[in-house]
Amino acid sequence: MTSAVVFKGVSRHFGSVRAVDNVDISIAEGEFFAMLGPSGSGKTTCLRLIAGFEQPTAGEISIFGQSAQGVPPYKRHVNTVFQDYALFPHLNVLDNVAYGLMISGVSKRDRHQAAEEALELVALTGYGARKPSELSGGQRQRVALARALVNKPKVLLLDEPLGALDLKLREQMQEELKALQRKLGITFVFVTHDQGEALSMADRVAVFNEGKIVQVGKPEDIYYRPEVPFVADFVGSSNVIPPHVTEKVTGTRATASVRPEAVKLGDSGLPATVRATSFLGTSTRVSLELEGVQMVALLAKGQNIPEVGEHTHVSWGEDDIHLMETADE
């Protein structure tokens, strides 16, 4: 399979800040690839490196096998959906969408027709004459998408495209984006700080921290088998078990992770004290203290909920504990 985007030892430094630090990625053609991480972790800079808004300080980026070294953004058949959508305020929706075609010299009739089709694709038929300021946030987001897709890019870059939408709209757009990507078969590179979004949409996820990629893998691997404590903590807030506790349970001295929903409370296991409980609807969240370590258990509806201050015992299934790299303390 061809690689759509390949990073080889890419770094981007701003002065003494290493925004992206020696990153290697290989994104396959037709893949829905998510870059996940907290703000300032370098994921957006990676996206901007692919788009060509930034040039790497070191390393090499190739797009479909061609070196992107020194190629300006307007010569890359890669398009971006911006976080703030960046719709041109002086143009109406149709001309916004047709902008890329206008620049490449497509006749007015043809480009307007293509733009109409792109608007149809994002379910905005008939909105062409409006100004961006007259649209809602969700509609602007669709226009931005149409404006990028109309150019038939080989890679579509999405920079936190759903960040500004409210929860309900966001969930709806997640599904639509995913369906669109399947239908068009375009490589999507998607930047987000929302782990739920990344896990539910992407074929593969790269987790960023401090300019480096700490783990790349399928959503299930990232969720159930974090390789480093950062991933365990950032993705779905797993309990990170320090080596001395892990040793008591498994015999191996290593940091480990256990998902809150896998934690059982009962008469057997390690002694723990209940510190707080909060009702979440379908489940109850129980905060525990175990040998000076904070843990969280998520108890499904119907289970016994302990009182605050109660002493209890904590256990989990053998498969539920996942060992990470040995003692990094």
Add this chain to the structure above:
Amino acid sequence: MSDAILDTGRNGIMARISDTLWRNPRLTVLLLLAPPALWLGVVYLGSLFALLAQSFFSIDEFSGLIIYEFTLKTYAELFTPANFDIIVRTVMMASAVTIAAAIVSFPIAYYAARYARGKWKAIFYLGVMLPLWSSYLVKVYSWKLILAKEGILNWLFETLHLSWLLDAYLSIPIIGGNSLSVSWTGTFLVFLYVWLPFMILPIQAALERVPRSMLEASGDLGATPGQSFRFVLLPLALPGVIAGSIFTFSLTLGDYIIPQIVGSSRRFIGQAVYAYQGTAGNIPLAAAFAVVPIVIMGVYLWAAKRKGAFDAL
């Protein structure tokens, strides 16, 4: 459009220049900056340095020719009683105008920033903007009309049978004189009038940045409206007042037209500069005089910067 993902071929001359600019962001900035920087750097700064250089020359008292030799003699001349008087007088006037402008401006700026809404906001804005931008000379001229002996102000005092009051005021030494148009009070009024908008705008800008909730918080914490004003609003408006005072002070220091048209025969710095460079032909002394407002403003700006006044500009 080719099928290639990266278009490395497409190349008009403009496209090639554009590529070069993209690869060299510094070059781009340099090219953008070069024309204005050259203009201001060469034409303007060059001239300023030329002026500064002249102030270190002196003039031969007998021949009236400039002696092109470095000397501080010209600066020493600034401290002769007659010249030093001019400097003190100008600084006093600039201070008085600045303080008066701050007092008159405050209610206008405060009302515009806090109470005026919608249409009234626009009226206040234009109400300050139009006088700011209308012709300086016309504004001065209008005061010549107002202050003239046969003008509206005297007429007003006469009609109200208050001429005795005006005469009593004019008989006060220093600020009085034969009539208002040849007194310092007249000069002061015109200065105040002409520079007032420069004080209102920054104060208004500073006050608009004070969130309403801050005053409510102060009230909530038990402050009377007066105390809120004294301890919350005034300190927050201060940077605006300082920013405004930079204008009123600087503009008064350098003006030579207003005191020439309305005022007594005693000179201000601007008039001294004008007279020395013109009829007297003493360019070095004129240059040294011109350095005085630069130095005063330099000190003033440095102090204002420390107070954070530039954020309110």
Add this chain to the structure above:
Amino acid sequence: MHSDRASTGLKIAAGLGLAFMHLPILLIFVYAFTTEDKSYQWPPPGLTLKWFAVTWNRPDVWEALTLSAKVASISTVIALVLGTLCAAAVSRTKFFGRETISLLVILPIALPGIVTGISLRSAFNLADIPFSFWTIVLGHATFCIVVVYNNAVARFRRTSGSLVEASMDLGANSFQTFRYVILPNIATALLAGGMLAFALSFDEVIVTTFTAGQQQTLPIWMLEELVRPRQRPVTNVVAMVVVIVTFLPILGAYYLTRGTDTVAGQGK
């Protein structure tokens, strides 16, 4: 606490302040119609329109007006080019010395006009440049740059950087991006800046007295009349016309920049 209602005292103080700023200018309008031609007598003994005709037929007024309009036009064009370039550079990147550039742009207007004037004059003398139309323009363009710059820089700041990136992303090179995205977005700000620069130049007198030779711009003509009044009625009419002529660009600039964060008067 009635925080939404202004006290009567404040209203009166604010109203008096506004009146103080406007009444003198309105007075000029009355004087333009007075029949008295020897003094500034108030109230006017009678009203007449004849001074408008007299002024209309005065070649010196027309010459001064034409010169001022020419100087203002050319200075505005130069200021537009230089001010926009400077604003583009400053808003584009955080380069070293950015503050210095801002200071340099503001300096010609922050320093007293007499300093700018005498500096230019002594530089012309040193360089043996004879006074001409172009020496006036040189001075005017220098202090007009800041007006354009302030308007443009505010708009550049508001025009988000991602618009430029979006344009490039969609295939437009730097020049196409300027033509199709940047220019349409800053056009009204430039127009406003240009109008204000024109008004500033049209009205300038302090620097001009130092950089003009025998030429008389309209403000210099007025200054002569102020110092040595000869034709009071004509001066009254010219003053009124000048007020009206400068009001138009100010109102225009206000409407162009309304609702944006540009304050049209910044930097005068």
